[in-house]
Amino acid sequence: MTIDVAHQGGAMPAPRLRRKPNVFQRIVRHWNDYTYIAPALLVMLLVIAFPIYYTIELSFFKTPANLSMDKKIFVGLDNYWAILTSRSFWDVTYNTLIWTVFSTFFAFVLGLGAALALNREFLGRGILRALLLIPYVISAVAASYVWKWLYHSDFGVIGALSVQFGFTDRPINFLDNIYTALPAIIVVNIWKEFSFAMIMLLAGLQTVPDQLLRAAQVDGANAWQRFWHITMPHLKGVSMVTILLLVVTNLNSFIIPWIMTGGGPAGATDIWITQIYQMAFGRIRFGMASAYSVILFIVMMLLGYFYVKALTRGDEAKVG
Amino acid sequence: MTSLLDRGGVGLRPHRRKFLNRSVAARTVAALLATTMITGSTASFAANVDLSKWSPEYIKSIAGTAEVDTAADCAKVVPRDYKGRLTYWWVGPTQAQPEIDHKMNAEFWAAWKEAYPNIETDAQNLDYNDMLNKVRTAALGNAAPMVAKFPILWGVEFAAKGQLQELKPEDVGYETSDFWPGAMKSVTYEGKTYGIPTNNETMAFIWNAKIFADAGLDPEKPPATWDDVVKYSKQIKDKLGVNGYGLVARQNAGNTPFRYMPQLWSYGGGVLDETSDTPAYKTVELNNAGSKAALQAAYDMYVRDKSVPASALTNTQNENQNPFIAGQLAMMIAHPAEYAKMVDLASKATGADKEKADAVVANMRYGLLPSGPARRAVVFGGSNVHIFAPELVDGGLDEKAAKAFVCFSTGPEWSTKLAWVGSNPGHLDGFTTKWMKERLDTIKFLDVTTSMLPSGIPFPVIPEQAELMNIIVPDMLQNALTGKMTVDQAADDAAKKVQDLLDGM
Numbered sequence: 001m002t003i004d005v006a007h008q009g010g011a012m013p014a015p016r017l018r019r020k021p022n023v024f025q026r027i028v029r030h031w032n033d034y035t036y037i038a039p040a041l042l043v044m045l046l047v048i049a050f051p052i053y054y055t056i057e058l059s060f061f062k063t064p065a066n067l068s069m070d071k072k073i074f075v076g077l078d079n080y081w082a083i084l085t086s087r088s089f090w091d092v093t094y095n096t097l098i099w100t101v102f103s104t105f106f107a108f109v110l111g112l113g114a115a116l117a118l119n120r121e122f123l124g125r126g127i128l129r130a131l132l133l134i135p136y137v138i139s140a141v142a143a144s145y146v147w148k149w150l151y152h153s154d155f156g157v158i159g160a161l162s163v164q165f166g167f168t169d170r171p172i173n174f175l176d177n178i179y180t181a182l183p184a185i186i187v188v189n190i191w192k193e194f195s196f197a198m199i200m201l202l203a204g205l206q207t208v209p210d211q212l213l214r215a216a217q218v219d220g221a222n223a224w225q226r227f228w229h230i231t232m233p234h235l236k237g238v239s240m241v242t243i244l245l246l247v248v249t250n251l252n253s254f255i256i257p258w259i260m261t262g263g264g265p266a267g268a269t270d271i272w273i274t275q276i277y278q279m280a281f282g283r284i285r286f287g288m289a290s291a292y293s294v295i296l297f298i299v300m301m302l303l304g305y306f307y308v309k310a311l312t313r314g315d316e317a318k319v320g
Numbered sequence: 321m322t323s324l325l326d327r328g329g330v331g332l333r334p335h336r337r338k339f340l341n342r343s344v345a346a347r348t349v350a351a352l353l354a355t356t357m358i359t360g361s362t363a364s365f366a367a368n369v370d371l372s373k374w375s376p377e378y379i380k381s382i383a384g385t386a387e388v389d390t391a392a393d394c395a396k397v398v399p400r401d402y403k404g405r406l407t408y409w410w411v412g413p414t415q416a417q418p419e420i421d422h423k424m425n426a427e428f429w430a431a432w433k434e435a436y437p438n439i440e441t442d443a444q445n446l447d448y449n450d451m452l453n454k455v456r457t458a459a460l461g462n463a464a465p466m467v468a469k470f471p472i473l474w475g476v477e478f479a480a481k482g483q484l485q486e487l488k489p490e491d492v493g494y495e496t497s498d499f500w501p502g503a504m505k506s507v508t509y510e511g512k513t514y515g516i517p518t519n520n521e522t523m524a525f526i527w528n529a530k531i532f533a534d535a536g537l538d539p540e541k542p543p544a545t546w547d548d549v550v551k552y553s554k555q556i557k558d559k560l561g562v563n564g565y566g567l568v569a570r571q572n573a574g575n576t577p578f579r580y581m582p583q584l585w586s587y588g589g590g591v592l593d594e595t596s597d598t599p600a601y602k603t604v605e606l607n608n609a610g611s612k613a614a615l616q617a618a619y620d621m622y623v624r625d626k627s628v629p630a631s632a633l634t635n636t637q638n639e640n641q642n643p644f645i646a647g648q649l650a651m652m653i654a655h656p657a658e659y660a661k662m663v664d665l666a667s668k669a670t671g672a673d674k675e676k677a678d679a680v681v682a683n684m685r686y687g688l689l690p691s692g693p694a695r696r697a698v699v700f701g702g703s704n705v706h707i708f709a710p711e712l713v714d715g716g717l718d719e720k721a722a723k724a725f726v727c728f729s730t731g732p733e734w735s736t737k738l739a740w741v742g743s744n745p746g747h748l749d750g751f752t753t754k755w756m757k758e759r760l761d762t763i764k765f766l767d768v769t770t771s772m773l774p775s776g777i778p779f780p781v782i783p784e785q786a787e788l789m790n791i792i793v794p795d796m797l798q799n800a801l802t803g804k805m806t807v808d809q810a811a812d813d814a815a816k817k818v819q820d821l822l823d824g825m
Contacts, residue, residue, distance in 0.1 A: 064824065065783035066480035069460060153630035154563070155643070176633040178802045264571035265633040266798040282572055283787040284477075 059291035079291035111197025136195035144259035204238030376767035384757030391435035403438040404721035410469035412445030488513040492727035502700040517746030519739035520702035542687035557627035566640035566652035567628040586692025607815035686765035700776030
């Protein structure tokens with residue numbers, strides 16, 4: 001047997017490891033590709049990069065309502081300090097976490113259940129799929145108003161039915177109670193979002209190899225075992241992307257809480273985005289609102305990093 | 321010189337313009353003779369109007385007693401052959417507004433063109449929700465219009481930032497006393513005047529006479545005091561099961577302070593010292609005894625008696641309209657235009673609902689807002705016209721053209737005609753015109769709602785008023801009504817937030 005010493009790192013000098021080119025080298029190497037996308041990059045710089053830069057800059061300034069913007073006062077990190085040390089920030093953060101975690105979890109679980117159900121062949125599957133998609137295609141503004149009236153504490157259908165069927169003596173006070181308002185709007189959010197999870201997971205279910213499921217069935221695996229050991233591992237990638245997208249969407253939610261409660265009652269449904277909007281356009285404190293936005297931006301960027309990681313995991317494996 | 325004996329007369333006579341030649345002696349006599357205004361705050365006269373006599377009957381008696389020649393009056397300020405250029409932004413009539421508003425608007429522009437044919441005019445009718453941010457942006461970019469008409473409290477933000485030119489009634493041939501004292505407060509910032517009122521309105525108290533009768537109350541008499549509102553509301557709820565008073569306490573909603581502040585002021589409270597004749601806006605009154613009494617009254621209705629809609633914390637006035645037309649709400653506070661809205665809702669109802677809605681419209685009554693231990697009060701609303709600082713105006717300011725336009729649009733004639741359905745003339749002499757008489761003859765309850773004007777108090781004229789009124793006051797209400805805080809704690813917490821705001825945080 002002969003041994004190729006050149007490939008054993010023996011007497012022959014080791015070949016230099018090819019270093020990954022940096023960003024600049026890649027741009028030079030692919031300059032004509034970048035020329036094609038230059039106009040789009042320029043537009044993005046104007047409409048995305050500049051506002052981000054300006055928001056970050058503004059976050060270091062105090063902008064009292066009685067001063068024009070060109071007379072704003074530099075305060076360094078004071079806005080960040082004021083936000084992070086205020087009790088309202090932590091109240092709003094708590095609401096935001098509750099809103100995001102519960103909305104995401106239940107939208108995903110319901111979406112998964114609906115996707116599994118629709119993945120089977122049965123009569124009327126197409127109609128059911130169309131019906132379950134309705135919440136996703138309805139305008140969030142219209143849905144918020146409809147739900148607001150369904151929940152209405154005096155004339156809501158839900159309250160009237162609960163009285164009629166003898167569940168309660170008087171209509172349930174959903175949106176005007178500090179303990180029930182947030183759960184009530186989370187339900188609306190779940191209703192609105194679960195269709196999205198359903199579509200994503202339904203697409204993921206198409207990638208589960210049928211022969212594997214049949215082989216497992218032949219080997220005596222029950223329905224739960226087939227789901228847990230075959231279906232779920234194949235849904236792992238799409239689940240991660242779905243959950244990340246739901247988290248990002250929920251952290252950015254504005255329409256449902258704003259229209260249904262305006263952040264009330266007594267701040268019970270105030271979340272980051274409603275707080276930022278109120279601070280900027282209700283209280284005319286653009287500097288403080290910008291600092292708030294930067295904090296949210298950092299959180300979103302971290303989530304975006306994980307999102308991109310999850311999306312490109314397969315590509316990295318191929319390159320490796 | 322205007323004789324005091326002429327005031328409030330009923331004979332048709334030429335409208336007297338009070339250019340700057342009125343003697344000091346006459347003013348002194350007028351001030352002495354004038355009894356205290358209904359608010360007890362300021363004695364003030366326009367040439368043909370005596371505010372001390374202000375009542376529905378008085379308003380009717382002076383309407384149609386004076387003649388106006390707007391073009392001739394304004395020619396004394398800027399000659400009619402003046403050649404120039406004008407840019408103007410305002411919230412004009414929309415598709416949702418009645419035809420009469422569009423007709424008056426068209427007539428106004430035709431009359432302006434006829435009066436000043438050589439002033440080239442570029443007028444932009446903007447949406448209410450877009451205008452503020454558009455003007456803010458334009459002012460930052462030196463692209464502001466020469467003249468803009470703003471809702472009553474927008475101007476203070478621009479005045480505070482030095483973006484408006486000083487402008488007082490005397491600059492366009494009128495006198496400060498030609499306008500409501502409350503309206504003049506709204507254009508005054510740090511002692512300087514930055515605009516002229518165009519139109520002013522106040523809300524009124526509305527009730528369903530049939531519900532009152534069914535509950536054993538006098539169907540033709542509204543509650544005289546806010547304590548009565550609490551009592552009536554409970555009586556109606558207990559006897560009939562329908563909600564009494566349409567409390568509005570939504571967070572981040574302008575509807576809330578417009579309905580709650582009259583109650584707060586009536587009990588002797590305030591956010592700052594906005595109820596005084598010469599407010600300095602330096603002292604916080606949100607936790608004084610009057611403010612706490614008003615908050616306690618709201619608490620009693622919502623929590624103790626449960627006599628107001630449970631949905632009050634998420635309601636704006638819009639959410640009161642359907643219950644009212646359905647006969648499920650007895651009392652509310654709203655604009656004069658609410659009657660037209662109810663007629664419209666009734667016209668859209670069908671079957672048994674239609675019968676019920678028509679009955680509600682027939683039983684709809686308007687009255688003065690209740691008074692309290694301190695006063696009768698209502699929020700003073702309306703609009704003002706402003707001239708932007710020359711350096712911010714797109715293409716430069718043509719001051720003469722701007723002043724000619726301000727004179728023309730704020731005089732008795734057009735301040736009346738342009739406010740046809742939803743408001744009232746800012747210029748007090750507008751009440752003496754034939755157009756005011758026509759309005760009184762054709763618009764139901766106008767005399768009642770107009771009677772509230774002397775009780776009008778504007779919100780604090782400081783740049784932070786939006787935060788005070790739309791955020792801190794509703795938050796205070798919600799903290800108390802949800803039980804998150806006691807009444808005392810909610811008032812003290814709100815007062816601290818106001819103090820922090822004044823201190824610059």
